[in-house]
Structures are given as structure tokens and as C-alpha cells.
Amino acid sequence: MTSIRSIDRFEYRAPGSLDETLDILKTSGTDAKVLAGGTDLILQMKQGLIRPSLVVDVKKVPELNRLEWDEVGGLHVGAVVPLNKLATFPAILERYNILAQACSVIGSAQVRNRGTMAGNICNAAPSADSAPALLCLGAGAVVASSNGARSIDLNDFFVAPGETAIGDGELMVEIEVPTPPPHSAGCYIRHTTREEMDIAVVGVASFLTLSPQDKTLKEARIALGAVAPTPVRAHGAEAFLTGKSVTPDIIEEVAEKAAAEANPISDLRGSAEYRRELVRVLVRRTLRESCSELGLIE
Amino acid sequence: MAKYSVVGKRVPRIDALNKVTGTAVYSGDVILPDMLYGKVLRNPHTHAIIQRLDVTKAQALEGVKAVITASDVPGYQSRSPLLLAEMPHLAQEKVTYAGQPVAVVAATSIEIAEKAVDLIEVEYEELPPILDVLESMKPETPPIYPDLYTNFIASPPSDEDSTPSNIAYHMVINRGDLEAGFKEADLILENTFRTQPVHHGYLEPFAAVASVDMGGKVIVWTQSQGVFTARQMIAAFLDLPASRVNLVPVEIGGAFGGKSFLALAPLCALLALKTGRPVRMEMSRDEVIKAARPAPGSVTTIKMGVTKEGYITAASISLIYDAGGFPEMSHTMFARGNTLSHYKIPNLKIEAFDVLTNKVPVTYYRAPGTPQNHFAVESQMDLIARVLDMDPLQLRIQNIAVEGDTAPSGEILPKVGYKETLERMAEYLKEKGSLQGDDQGRGVACGFWHGATVTFGAYVHINIDGSVTLVVGVTDVSGSRTSIAQIVAEEFGIPMESVSVVVGDTDTAPWASPSVGSQTIYSLSQAVYRACQDAKEQLRHLAAARFEVEASGFEFANGRLIFQGDAEKSIAIGSLARYSISFRGAGPVVGRGSIGGLPPAPSVAVHAADVEIDKETGKVKVLSYAVAQDVGLAVNPLSVEGQIQGAVTQGIGWALMEGYQFDQGKVQNDTLLDYRMPTATDVPMIDALLVEVGSDSGIYGIRHVGEPPIVGALAAIANAIQSATGVRIKELPMTPEAILNGLKEQNKS
Incomplete structure (x- = not known):
């Protein structure tokens, strides 16, 4: 149950550089909040879930507006780049299909004009659509504080619902995503009751890398959304699949294993049992689609 | 049919430009000098006695100009609040649902008003909630109101044996010989269908502005489906003559029956009287969902007998509407004229109840109570057609009522176009051809609305x-402004x-x-x-x-x-x-x-839904949808088609995804994210097939239009789902999970 009310008075600052931002965060204490797209933050403020005394709008920080890709350095998505911009960025469309799929279903078109991928993962909802795709792609989060910058492997990023590994005084700067290896393919599929403007009941991303010599899978990654306190990898299912030649039976078995690894809850959007079933269905579908893209199955 | 030069033409709405450019004035746009802001304190408990209510700290807060509770309401002095219908009921000794208003504050800013609400001290003694209608109806269940008697609300009947009851209204119609009718039948089916409360989904939340002039006249700007009835209601609440209240019209951002209820205006007017200053109030979306009254959930049991040739010999139906925490709005009243009215049924029994529970009270929604009963009746017709291996439209055509037939209410049917409408749909579907896909199915259903x-x-x-x-x-x-301008x-x-x-x-x-009641343009x-x-x-x-x-x-x-x-x-x-x-x-x-009151010009809308089911997830895609409806004469076909398309969209939402989710009587899905209504991506183009069998009573042959097209949608979708999957769902909403569970059950057996 929510209750919308007026937002308490707060100080608003919009620094123009990364250093200035980090200085502010260093001295501001824990009730400062960083504003990027604001699509989650403002709602939480209206619901009275958080009452920051200071809101630091980082949209004007040049370092956070970076959107670049090169073969060696991979993709760099600054923390304030809106989702809709990602969905039209050529390198993402050409090389990160899985990410484009995930980013194009978050919220609504209006939300995607403001909301950011960094915000999507900083909000740390178990259902965050970009998280399974980023987990599969081996992404990392670059965070900075006045003491310097560090990179957090996304596998270590999500701590609990709404909680991340970003420390006090630290700022999310960008998400870095390595260039997918040759002979790889992946996809993200989610289930929602409504076609748009909805939250995943379950979201699944699969990402496969092929050994072209023997047509076995060099690497398999499967990540699940909305079936555990955080977005998670299905390590058991991945291990089972790695090194194998794909057959329909194997896909079935992997889907079964992933469903067994999921740890869903029952809530307004679906029962635990239904979610587990959806993991089975969506793992199967994402694997089939990835395999088909790799030319492994029809 | 006579030809006209303006009537019957497709014309854009005369209010469209103001609305799309944002210059139209809605309740929330009214800003007056020295205006105060009002805020409601809502009770968090499902069912509780108020042991202590202390507003002194709130009153002492700087900027607070008034705090009112039930004891300040002039209208409550002379009569039971139960009689002040379709208005908020400020709690007196007890609260009967979560979200019920307990006190209202007026302050110089909304922030101060919210703080003041937090400072009001209330101690509650919780009572066991009554949440299920069937439980609530039992004689041994304690009455929620000690002074409420069935059909004699708030005034004990002369019959000394009467006891207070949670059945607020009860109605029975008997016709013919039910037992003999069932004996004649070759096939008898009995089923129970359930629906949850649903919200209208109007875009505009409730808002009101009220001020008092030097002559003591209360002026109110608020969205209401009827400004004159609103004036009477507010006058009763304030215990003033109606001439002391003036309602100023403002645009209304969607209503669908939900805005006869005055969610804020009476409170706002009382605050303006208390303070002598203009007061503005507005509901947040979660307040609208939790406390502005949805349509009732229902439990409907239907038994129907037919001959092997597919003629109905007898039917009995029991309709139980969940009235929530207040009994004021009777859906039973609508059941009388709108249940089993469109078929020839020689022997029948209709019984309807409005039953109190400790949940959010309900109000009217597009053909009140009638989509719920048609979900049962038209699903049942489909089940019968399946057993008899008959075309479902043919089954309806051969049982449909015609001019001169007597409706269950005793009314003799005037000139109607039910049969023509069914035949139009049959012709349309023949042209369209049957569905090809394995996971696809088509469902048809009728929707009847008597009209007010x-x-x-x-x-x-x-x-x-x-x-x-x-x-x-x-x-x-x-x-309506556009259509009457066409007439002029x-x-x-x-x-x-x-x-x-x-x-x-x-x-x-x-x-x-x-x-x-679909009567605006008609009357x-x-x-x-x-x-x-x-x-x-x-x-x-x-x-x-x-x-x-x-x-x-x-x-x-x-x-x-x-x-x-x-x-x-x-x-x-x-x-x-x-x-x-x-x-x-x-x-x-x-x-x-x-x-004055015209004779009614009832109408039937015939629905055909084509769906495709994802059998692994249970998700339904509505592929296409058509409605044939006898509209008499479409004054503005653009507007009539819009009514049909809007009604079907609401029906698709009701069928597939909408429904209040409660935890111990408290509404859980109080956001537009979790109270899920369809978006444009969930709804196909809806074909409106306008049939024009002019009425005898309406000018130019006009009939009731706005409500009939929602009535049949729920069963049409349910029937299509069965045709695609074999699974019959008898409870709304038909979520992907429910359908998948149905498929699993089917695989087991």
C-alpha cells in the first residue's frame, strides 16, 4: 500500500563536474540522494519512503553523459544517459541486442525518455529489466568517491532489494560492458500481464558463446529477474550447459535446473509456483532463440 | 429512415480543442484568492470502534484553520448518515472499512494540512472483519450496523420479527412454474461465477473547490455526473436549503458512473462554511483507488434448463453483490430490469442481494451490476451451446426476446432490434470466416441494458x-454537447x-x-x-x-x-x-x-472476440473484436463508435487483468501499476457495427447507447478463451496464471 503526499522541502544542487559532485557527496552525509532520471527517486519521495535533505542532480555532469563504444574498451554508458538513447545507439543495436531488448521494455516511452540504465540497477529492484542482460554480458559498475574510483563486478553489485554495493559518498559514474565475443548470441524475454507499462513477473536473459570448431558451448550465461531478492545468475544451469552440444532435451533440462535454482516469492503479481513455471518457459525460449541465432537449431 | 443534414453525421466533438490544448477547466484548475487546502484523515483498519478521537494538536498547528469530524456535520444531526447517500461518511462510533474518512483538515497549505492530519490522535479497538459476502449473509453473523434492516435502511420495519441484517437489499422475481420448467428440460446446467471489485479508471482524480459568498451561499466547483443532484446532496450534508448551494459546472475527466458519488465536495463545502474561506481538495491516485468506490464484486449462481433443440425452459439466478462497508447504492435495483431480460424464459426466478462487508464501499459503473450478471448468463449460454453442439449465435437467436414479450420485470417490450443485431453479427462473422490457428478461439456474447x-x-x-x-x-x-448541438x-x-x-x-x-443510465442523449x-x-x-x-x-x-x-x-x-x-x-x-x-420520463428504449449489443493464448504462460492476446449494437439512430456515429470502443476496452480490462486485490479487506493494488488497466497495446481495433432499428419513443429513433457495449465483454472473452483452450474460467480476472492453472488441471484429467 502506498500513500502519495507532498514532498518535504529539500536542497537542490546541480553540479557541473564530477569533482564538484564528489565534493558535495563527501560532505553531505547519508540523507543526500542522487537524481539522474528521477523516475524511481521522485516517486519514492512522493510516497514518503525517503526524505532526502539534499538532492544532487547529476544530469549536467559531463563525465556521466558518456556513451561510447570501441572494440577493445567495450561499451561505456554514463549514469545519466536516458534509456531511449541507448535503444538507438548503433553499437548497441549492432552488438548488444540483448541490452537493447531489455532497455526498450522498461516503464513506458515517457519513462524511458528520462529514466536511465544506471538508475534501473541502482534502484536494485529484483525485477529490474536491464539487470539480467547486464549480468549475462559481464558488465561492471564504475563508482567514484573523493577517494578515487573503483569498478564493481555486477555479480557483486546487488545486495538486497533496493540495496547495492555502492558505499556512502560513492557515486555511480557509468556502466561498462565488454564487447561480446565472436560467435555469441543472447536475448532477454520477460512476462508481464500487460504489454507495456508493467513490471516483469519474471524476466530471463540467456547469453551463449559458441566454440565454432566443435559446435559446443564455450560459455553459457543465464540470469533471472524477479525470482530472488536480487537479480541472479542461474549458475547451476549455466555449468550444466557449458561445454555441451545443444539438443532440445538439453534445453529442457537446463530450463528445469534454472527453475529449481530460482527462489521466487508470491506477491500481487504472481505466485511463487507460477514464477517458477515462467522461469522454465522463459529460459527455454531465450535459449532456443539464442541457439537459433547461432545457427544451432532451426 | 428519414435522412437528416446534420443529425447522423460524423462530427468532431465541440469540446475537443479545449481539452487537447489544456484550456478546458476541470475542478482541480479552479484557484481562488485566499484559498485553503483540505486533507482527509483516513482510517487504517478494516473494522474497528473509535475509542478516542483528539484533534487538539492538529487544531493548534499554525496555519490550520479548521478540523472537522462527524460531530461537525449538520446533516448528521437530523438523520442517519446512512441516508446521506453517495457522499463520504465521516466515521462516528466505528469505522467499517479501511480508508474511511475520520476527520478533515483545512490549512493554509497542503503541506500544513498533511502535517495536521498526522497530528490527529485516534485510538481504535479493532473488531473481527467480515470479508466474505456468503459469510456476511448468514443469520448468525453479527450485523455491521445495528440499525440497518434489509430494504428498510436505517428505519426498523413495522414487522416485529425483523432483525438488523448485513443484507442491505434483497429482491425476488418469480415467474411461471420453475419446477415444471426444469422438468421439461433435456439439459440442466448449474454454475457459479465470481468477480472482484473493479475501478472505472477515469483519468481525472476527484477534486473540489468551495467558497461561501457574503450572502451565505455556498458555491462549489466539482466534477459530478449531475450538478443538480449534487446540489441537493451537498445541501442535505450541510442541512441548508438547496437554494443556498450553487454548483458551477466544470469539465469532467471521465466518470463512467463513478462520479455521481461526491468524494470530496461535501467535506470541502463544510470546511468553506467553517472557515469563511475558499477551500480546495484533491485526491491522490491511491486515495481514488482505495476510497473513491469501485464497482462491486459478485457471486452469481445460475441454473438453466433447455430442450435438446436449444429452447430455454427455465432459469434461476442468484446475484450477490458485495456492497462493502456502506449500503447506500443498491445494485439489486438494477438486477430487476437487467437480468435474463433479453431471452424468452417462461419459468424463472431472479434473486438479488446487496451484502455488506468490511471492504471499500461500491458505486455505479457503466451498466451497474449488469456486466457481472451477464458474465454468468452469457458464459452459461456458451456452455449450453457446447453441450448441444449448437452454434452459439443460433442458440441466442432462437431464444431472443422480441417486441411484445414480457420482461421478467413485467414490462412489455417495445420495438427492439435484438434479433436484427444478432443477425448482423452472424452475417459479419460469416464474412470474416473462422479462425485458423491452434491456440486461437472465438467467443460471442450478448449484452443487454434496459436504460434509465x-x-x-x-x-x-x-x-x-x-x-x-x-x-x-x-x-x-x-x-452530449456535440450531439445536442447537431439537433439544434x-x-x-x-x-x-x-x-x-x-x-x-x-x-x-x-x-x-x-x-x-445511457439516457443522456436519449432523454x-x-x-x-x-x-x-x-x-x-x-x-x-x-x-x-x-x-x-x-x-x-x-x-x-x-x-x-x-x-x-x-x-x-x-x-x-x-x-x-x-x-x-x-x-x-x-x-x-x-x-x-x-x-418527463420517457418509456425506455432497451438495446442489445452482440460481442465477438477473437483471442490467442500462449499455452505456456497463459497470456491472452485479443486478436480482434467486434460489437454489433442497435443504437436506434446514431446522432454522431463517431461518438457512438467511441462509446463502443471505450466500453469494450474497459470490458477487456475487467475480463483479463483488472480487479481489487485485498489483504484482510485492505486494498493492496492501489497504484496504476498494480491496478492494471489495458493500454493501447493490449487492445485491438474494435469494429463497431451500428444497427439502426429506431425506437418508438426517442426523437429520430434514438436509443440508449453508452452502457450496453460493456455488458457482454466479460463473457465474450471467457467464451473465446474456452474455445481456444478448452478451459472454462468462472472467476475474474482471467489472469495468465489462472488460465495456465486451468490448462494444467485439464492436462491432469
């Missing part, structure tokens, strides 16, 4: 430039642009009943037509005097009167109007029209 008939007045002023001003008091929820244009032979429709306030406009058009005839008669006499001929010889064309086709004896209506107001003139031409 009410009273209206209208004034017509003829202006000196030949334009015509129409003054009415109607709330335009569905394009038609009658005077002038272009639409020369007609201006003014909606007056309750001090200046002629009486208008609320815009409910109002008669008042407008009569006002036009009155003005035309006056103009004829003015022209007759001028040309010294018989008044009856004048015809109207192109804004002029012409005597028996003689161009020499012709004059523009604007010229007559100008002479009439000159110093020596006869006085202004003011046409008056008034209409």
Missing part, C-alpha cells in the same frame, strides 16, 4: 446574428458552428438529471427538440405577423423561414430575432423544452 429514463429542461435563445444558444444543465460525459442545427437548418451550447450552473440552467434530445419547436413556433408567429399569412405555412431551411416555398415571403431567423428585441419588438425569442 429521466427528466431534463432546455432553453433555446435565438440570437440576432442568426446563431442559436442552447442552455442546459447537463454534465457532458460522453459528447438540424432543427433550424443552420451549420453546427452557429450553435453554441452553454452548460449553466444550478442557479441559471434548467433542471438536468444526472448523466447516467435530453427530447427536451432540446421541444425547446427548438417552441422557439420555431414563436418565430413562425413573428414571421406570420410580418407577412400577414398563416404561421403554420412556414418551413425552416438554411436558417430562414419560408412561406410555402415563396421566396418573397422568406426571412432569416436572425432578422426576426433582431426585430423581436427592438424597442417596438415582441420581445426575445426564448424556446423552452422539458421532458
Whole structure:
């Protein structure tokens, strides 16, 4: 149950550089909040879930507006780049299909004009659509504080619902995503009751890398959304699949294993049992689609 | 059918430009000098006794100008709050649902008002909640209100054996010999269907602004489906004569039956009276969902007997509506005229109940109570067609009621187009061809709505430039201003642009009943037509005097009167109007029209839904949808098609994804994310097939239009799902999870 009310008075600052931002965060204490797209933050403020005394709008920080890709350095998505911009960025469309799929279903078109991928993962909802795709792609989060910058492997990023590994005084700067290896393919599929403007009941991303010599899978990654306190990898299912030649039976078995690894809850959007079933269905579908893209199955 | 030059044409709505450019004024747009802001304290408990209510700390907060509780409501002094229907009920000794208002604050800012609400101290003693209608109906269940008797709300009946009850209303109709009817049947099916409360989904949340002038008159700006009834209600709440209250019309951002209820205006008016300053109140979306009253959930059991040739011999139906925490709005009343009314059923029993529970109270929603009962009736018809291996449309065609038949209410059916509408759909589906895909299915269903008939007045002023001003008091929820402008244009032979429709306030406009029951254009058009005839008669006499001929010889064309086709004896209506107001003139031409309750002009809409099911996830995709409906005559086909498409969209939402989710009686899905309504991506193009079997009673043959097209949607989708999957779902919403569970059950057996 929510209750919308007026937002308490707060100080608003919009620094123009990364250093200035980090200085502010260093001295501001824990009730400062960083504003990027604001699509989650403002709602939480209206619901009275958080009452920051200071809101630091980082949209004007040049370092956070970076959107670049090169073969060696991979993709760099600054923390304030809106989702809709990602969905039209050529390198993402050409090389990160899985990410484009995930980013194009978050919220609504209006939300995607403001909301950011960094915000999507900083909000740390178990259902965050970009998280399974980023987990599969081996992404990392670059965070900075006045003491310097560090990179957090996304596998270590999500701590609990709404909680991340970003420390006090630290700022999310960008998400870095390595260039997918040759002979790889992946996809993200989610289930929602409504076609748009909805939250995943379950979201699944699969990402496969092929050994072209023997047509076995060099690497398999499967990540699940909305079936555990955080977005998670299905390590058991991945291990089972790695090194194998794909057959329909194997896909079935992997889907079964992933469903067994999921740890869903029952809530307004679906029962635990239904979610587990959806993991089975969506793992199967994402694997089939990835395999088909790799030319492994029809 | 006669041809008209403006009536029957597709015209854009006259209010469209103001609305799409944001210049239209809604309740929430009204800002007055020195305005205060009001906020409601809502009770968090499902069922509790108020042990202590202390507002002193709130009153002491700087900026707080008034705090009111039930003891401040003048209207509660002389009568039971239960009788002040369709208004918020400030809690007295106890609270009967979560979200019930307990106190209201007015302060100089909304922030202060919210803080003041937090400072109000209330101690509750929780009582066990009654959440299930079947449980609530049992004689041993303690009554939620000690002074509430079935059908005699708040006044004990003379019958000494009566005891207070949670059954607020009860109605029974018996016809023929039920037992004998079932004996004649070759097949008898009995099923129970359930629905959850659903929300109308109007875009505009409730808002109100009220002020009091120096003469003590209370002026209120608020969205209401009927400003005159709203005036009476607010006057009763304040215990003032109606003449001390004036309702100023504002645009309404969607209503669908949900805005006869005045969620804020009475509270706002009382705060304005207490403080002597204007007060503004507005609901947040979660308040709208939790406390502004949805449509009732229902439990419907139907038993139907048919011969092997597919003729209904008998039917009994029990309708139980969950009234929530207040009994004021009877859905039983609507069940009388709208249940099993469109079929020939010689032997039947209809029994309906409105039953109290400790949940959010309910209100009217597009064909109140009728989509729920049709979900049962039209699902049942489909199940019967399956057993008999009959075409489901044919089963309906051969049982459909026709002119002269007696409805269960005892009413003799006037001229109706039910059969023509079914045949139109049959023809459409034949052309469309059958579905090819394995996971696809088609469902058909009828939706019947009897329609209300009410009273209206209208004034017509003829202006000196030949334009015509129409003054009415109607709330335009569905394009009614545009349609009545078409009628005025038609009658005077002038272009639409020369007609201006003014909606007056309750001090200046002629009486208008609320815009409910699909009757607005049906009834109002008669008042407008009569006002036009009155003005035309006056103009004829003015022209007759001028040309010294018989008044009856004048015809109207192109804004002029012409005597028996003689161009020499012709004059523009604007010229007559100008002479009439000159110093020596006869006085202004003011046409008056008034209409009492017309006979109803009931209608059937026939639905056909094509769906595709993802059998692994249970998700439904509505591939295409068509509705054939007898609209009598579509004054503005664009508007009529919009009504049909909007109603079906609401029906698809109700069928597949909408429904209140409660935890111990408390609404859980109180956001538009979790109270899920369809978006444009969930709904296909909806084909509206307009059938025009003119009514005998409506001007130009007009019928009720707005409500029939939601009624059949729930069963049409359910029937399509069974046709695609074999799974019969008897409870709404038919979520992907429910369908998948049905498929699993089916695989087991």
C-alpha cells in the first residue's frame, strides 16, 4: 500500500563536474540522494519512503553523459544517459541486442525518455529489466568517491532489494560492458500481464558463446529477474550447459535446473509456483532463440 | 429512415480543442484568492470502534484553520448518515472499512494540512472483519450496523420479527412454474461465477473547490455526473436549503458512473462554511483507488434448463453483490430490469442481494451490476451451446426476446432490434470466416441494458446574428454537447458552428438529471427538440405577423423561414430575432423544452472476440473484436463508435487483468501499476457495427447507447478463451496464471 503526499522541502544542487559532485557527496552525509532520471527517486519521495535533505542532480555532469563504444574498451554508458538513447545507439543495436531488448521494455516511452540504465540497477529492484542482460554480458559498475574510483563486478553489485554495493559518498559514474565475443548470441524475454507499462513477473536473459570448431558451448550465461531478492545468475544451469552440444532435451533440462535454482516469492503479481513455471518457459525460449541465432537449431 | 443534414453525421466533438490544448477547466484548475487546502484523515483498519478521537494538536498547528469530524456535520444531526447517500461518511462510533474518512483538515497549505492530519490522535479497538459476502449473509453473523434492516435502511420495519441484517437489499422475481420448467428440460446446467471489485479508471482524480459568498451561499466547483443532484446532496450534508448551494459546472475527466458519488465536495463545502474561506481538495491516485468506490464484486449462481433443440425452459439466478462497508447504492435495483431480460424464459426466478462487508464501499459503473450478471448468463449460454453442439449465435437467436414479450420485470417490450443485431453479427462473422490457428478461439456474447429514463429542461435563445444558444444543465460525459448541438442545427437548418451550447450552473440552467443510465442523449434530445419547436413556433408567429399569412405555412431551411416555398415571403431567423428585441419588438425569442420520463428504449449489443493464448504462460492476446449494437439512430456515429470502443476496452480490462486485490479487506493494488488497466497495446481495433432499428419513443429513433457495449465483454472473452483452450474460467480476472492453472488441471484429467 502506498500513500502519495507532498514532498518535504529539500536542497537542490546541480553540479557541473564530477569533482564538484564528489565534493558535495563527501560532505553531505547519508540523507543526500542522487537524481539522474528521477523516475524511481521522485516517486519514492512522493510516497514518503525517503526524505532526502539534499538532492544532487547529476544530469549536467559531463563525465556521466558518456556513451561510447570501441572494440577493445567495450561499451561505456554514463549514469545519466536516458534509456531511449541507448535503444538507438548503433553499437548497441549492432552488438548488444540483448541490452537493447531489455532497455526498450522498461516503464513506458515517457519513462524511458528520462529514466536511465544506471538508475534501473541502482534502484536494485529484483525485477529490474536491464539487470539480467547486464549480468549475462559481464558488465561492471564504475563508482567514484573523493577517494578515487573503483569498478564493481555486477555479480557483486546487488545486495538486497533496493540495496547495492555502492558505499556512502560513492557515486555511480557509468556502466561498462565488454564487447561480446565472436560467435555469441543472447536475448532477454520477460512476462508481464500487460504489454507495456508493467513490471516483469519474471524476466530471463540467456547469453551463449559458441566454440565454432566443435559446435559446443564455450560459455553459457543465464540470469533471472524477479525470482530472488536480487537479480541472479542461474549458475547451476549455466555449468550444466557449458561445454555441451545443444539438443532440445538439453534445453529442457537446463530450463528445469534454472527453475529449481530460482527462489521466487508470491506477491500481487504472481505466485511463487507460477514464477517458477515462467522461469522454465522463459529460459527455454531465450535459449532456443539464442541457439537459433547461432545457427544451432532451426 | 428519414435522412437528416446534420443529425447522423460524423462530427468532431465541440469540446475537443479545449481539452487537447489544456484550456478546458476541470475542478482541480479552479484557484481562488485566499484559498485553503483540505486533507482527509483516513482510517487504517478494516473494522474497528473509535475509542478516542483528539484533534487538539492538529487544531493548534499554525496555519490550520479548521478540523472537522462527524460531530461537525449538520446533516448528521437530523438523520442517519446512512441516508446521506453517495457522499463520504465521516466515521462516528466505528469505522467499517479501511480508508474511511475520520476527520478533515483545512490549512493554509497542503503541506500544513498533511502535517495536521498526522497530528490527529485516534485510538481504535479493532473488531473481527467480515470479508466474505456468503459469510456476511448468514443469520448468525453479527450485523455491521445495528440499525440497518434489509430494504428498510436505517428505519426498523413495522414487522416485529425483523432483525438488523448485513443484507442491505434483497429482491425476488418469480415467474411461471420453475419446477415444471426444469422438468421439461433435456439439459440442466448449474454454475457459479465470481468477480472482484473493479475501478472505472477515469483519468481525472476527484477534486473540489468551495467558497461561501457574503450572502451565505455556498458555491462549489466539482466534477459530478449531475450538478443538480449534487446540489441537493451537498445541501442535505450541510442541512441548508438547496437554494443556498450553487454548483458551477466544470469539465469532467471521465466518470463512467463513478462520479455521481461526491468524494470530496461535501467535506470541502463544510470546511468553506467553517472557515469563511475558499477551500480546495484533491485526491491522490491511491486515495481514488482505495476510497473513491469501485464497482462491486459478485457471486452469481445460475441454473438453466433447455430442450435438446436449444429452447430455454427455465432459469434461476442468484446475484450477490458485495456492497462493502456502506449500503447506500443498491445494485439489486438494477438486477430487476437487467437480468435474463433479453431471452424468452417462461419459468424463472431472479434473486438479488446487496451484502455488506468490511471492504471499500461500491458505486455505479457503466451498466451497474449488469456486466457481472451477464458474465454468468452469457458464459452459461456458451456452455449450453457446447453441450448441444449448437452454434452459439443460433442458440441466442432462437431464444431472443422480441417486441411484445414480457420482461421478467413485467414490462412489455417495445420495438427492439435484438434479433436484427444478432443477425448482423452472424452475417459479419460469416464474412470474416473462422479462425485458423491452434491456440486461437472465438467467443460471442450478448449484452443487454434496459436504460434509465429521466427528466431534463432546455432553453433555446435565438440570437440576432442568426446563431442559436442552447442552455442546459447537463454534465457532458460522453459528447452530449456535440450531439445536442447537431439537433439544434438540424432543427433550424443552420451549420453546427452557429450553435453554441452553454452548460449553466444550478442557479441559471434548467433542471438536468444526472448523466447516467445511457439516457443522456436519449432523454435530453427530447427536451432540446421541444425547446427548438417552441422557439420555431414563436418565430413562425413573428414571421406570420410580418407577412400577414398563416404561421403554420412556414418551413425552416438554411436558417430562414419560408412561406410555402415563396421566396418573397422568406426571412432569416436572425432578422426576426433582431426585430423581436427592438424597442417596438415582441420581445426575445426564448424556446423552452422539458421532458418527463420517457418509456425506455432497451438495446442489445452482440460481442465477438477473437483471442490467442500462449499455452505456456497463459497470456491472452485479443486478436480482434467486434460489437454489433442497435443504437436506434446514431446522432454522431463517431461518438457512438467511441462509446463502443471505450466500453469494450474497459470490458477487456475487467475480463483479463483488472480487479481489487485485498489483504484482510485492505486494498493492496492501489497504484496504476498494480491496478492494471489495458493500454493501447493490449487492445485491438474494435469494429463497431451500428444497427439502426429506431425506437418508438426517442426523437429520430434514438436509443440508449453508452452502457450496453460493456455488458457482454466479460463473457465474450471467457467464451473465446474456452474455445481456444478448452478451459472454462468462472472467476475474474482471467489472469495468465489462472488460465495456465486451468490448462494444467485439464492436462491432469
